[in-house]
Amino acid sequence: MSIYPKNMFFTSESVTEGHPDKFCDQISDAILDECLRHDPMSRVACETYVTMGALIVGGEITTDAVFDVAKIARDVGNEIGYNSHEYGFDINTAAIFRTIHAQSPDIHMGVSKGEKEIGAGDQGLMFGYACNQTDELMPLPITLAHKLAMKLAEVRKSKVMPFLGPDGKTQVTVEYRDGKPLRVDYVVIAASHTAAYVTSDGKFTSEAVKQEIIDKVVGPIVGDLLDDDTKIVINGPGKFLVSGPQADTGLTGRKIIVDTYGGWSVHGGGAFSGKDPTKVDRSAGYMARYIAKNLVAAGLADECLLQIGYCIGVVDPVSVMVNSYGTGKYSDETLNKLVRKVFSLTPLGIINHLNLRRPNYLPTAAYGHFGRDHFTWEKVDATEELLAKVKNL
Known part of the structure; x- marks a missing residue:
């Protein structure tokens, strides 16, 4: 390892599928998939915005596909679990607005060069x-952060921890010695939950829930990299009762570091979701x-x-x-x-x-x-x- 000092601490974060930004990414990519399913030559640059009680899908789409934007958005929301106001958003009652137009003819002219080649869809x-560092040939901090986020969703959807909500974040700090990962120094989990699991004074996530997250999420993922000096924080502000789009506006393409290498490697600045492959x-x-x-x-x-x-x-x-x-x-x-x-x-x-x-x-x-x-x-x-x-x- 030579990008960074041989002895250091490095932190990466991830988010669950119910994080508002990821909610938007998934809707944008679901629309892209629907376009490609019917028209593989579709040109798509789809953006989604979500806030309390409302969702906007817009962008530039040129396609022969015919599709129902609201249905696609509702299917994604229901799969994630945003079907109750208890979790900050009900996709089945939310207002959904569609603002889509065709791709710019100037861009189309630059990209479309015949059957044998196409130009780049952007600079x-x-x-x-x-x-x-890992079997996945990825940096360890982002790999662990993603696996923790996936585990939060798994225990929620499998009803092992049914009181968890879709919204959540994870963060992992790895200590490196002589250029190699040695141990996990810090784990941060933000896990939304129902009101029944707040302490009697209304200020904190219950200790029972915190311990269950440690036992059923953190332990199975981080495993032997945990030691007696590892710090684990669950819901640092106290509780995570107000969550989802009622707490945090979401937008497509706003988690580009989570999407790539967790800050370990450099990034060119361009987001992925909602874009067809000519981009x-x-x-x-x-x-x-x-x-x-x-x-x-x-x-x-x-x-x-x-x-x-x-x-x-x-x-x-x-x-x-x-x-x-x-x-x-x-x-x-x-x-x-x-x-x-x-x-x-x-x-x-x-x-x-x-x-x-x-x-x-x-x-x-x-x-x-x-x-x-x-x-x-x-x-x-x-x-x-x-x-x-x-x-x-």
């Missing part, structure tokens, strides 16, 4: 990262992760950062950069040449290689876009080709 810089913010971000992960999985580096830059309407990237932070088995210049030789980095090349025109985006919209094996950009199927071709450079 920008995208980063991908991988390291050998290189999304597709090239996925491709950069795929390439970095395959370089690490092939043993060509212990850690790898990849940057790709694009100009709107232009087919080829304006730049490609590989940084192995001194952990590469070959020079970064050689690894850069290898990447350009093995992978197509045009928008259409990326779309075809990762099969990005199918409706599979809703599952990405909570618990991180990276580190879960069922996405095409998480495959490590390019390692043999990388190892074969690097010898000839």
Whole structure:
């Protein structure tokens, strides 16, 4: 590990699927999926905004698909569990507003270049990262934070802890020694809950609930990384009774660090959810992760950062950069040449290689876009080709 000091504490956070921002991400991606299901060539840039009692879906969509925005939003809300005012939002009674128009003809002209190629749907810089800290080839702090958030949802939906609400956040601080994860120093959990589990003075989440979260959520996930010096805080302000959109306005694309590497790696600034794959913010971000992960999985580096830059309407990237932070088995210049030789980095090349025109985006919209094996950009199927071709450079 060479990005950071060898001895340090590093913190990453995640949020549950019921966090208002993630609620919006999921609606935007559900709409994208519905468009792609009927029209794989759909151009979609969908934004969702939620607040107390109301939800707005807007953006630029050009598609042959015909769909019911309100139904899609309600299906997502009911799946998450936002069907009661007790949890800050009832999707079945909320007002839902639709403000959608077609993609700009200027952007369409730049992107549409015929059947054999397309131009980038936007300018920008995208980063991908991988390291050998975990089996997922992800940094440990964000991996643990995501797994804690998923566990909160699991115990809620399975009725192990039915008094929990959809809204929640997790945070993990990992101590590193000599560049390796040593232990978890701090765990922070924010878990919304019903009024029945507040102390008699109305100020605090009950100690019984806190201990149950420690026993059934924190312990099973963090395990041996916990020790006698680990600090665990459940609902730091006291209680988490007012939650969801009644407590916090939500917006698509506002959790870009949660979505990627938890702050461990750099970020280009572009969000993912609600965007079709001609938007290189999304597709090239996925491709950069795929390439970095395959370089690490092939043993060509212990850690790898990849940057790709694009100009709107232009087919080829304006730049490609590989940084192995001194952990590469070959020079970064050689690894850069290898990447350009093995992978197509045009928008259409990326779309075809990762099969990005199918409706599979809703599952990405909570618990991180990276580190879960069922996405095409998480495959490590390019390692043999990388190892074969690097010898000839």
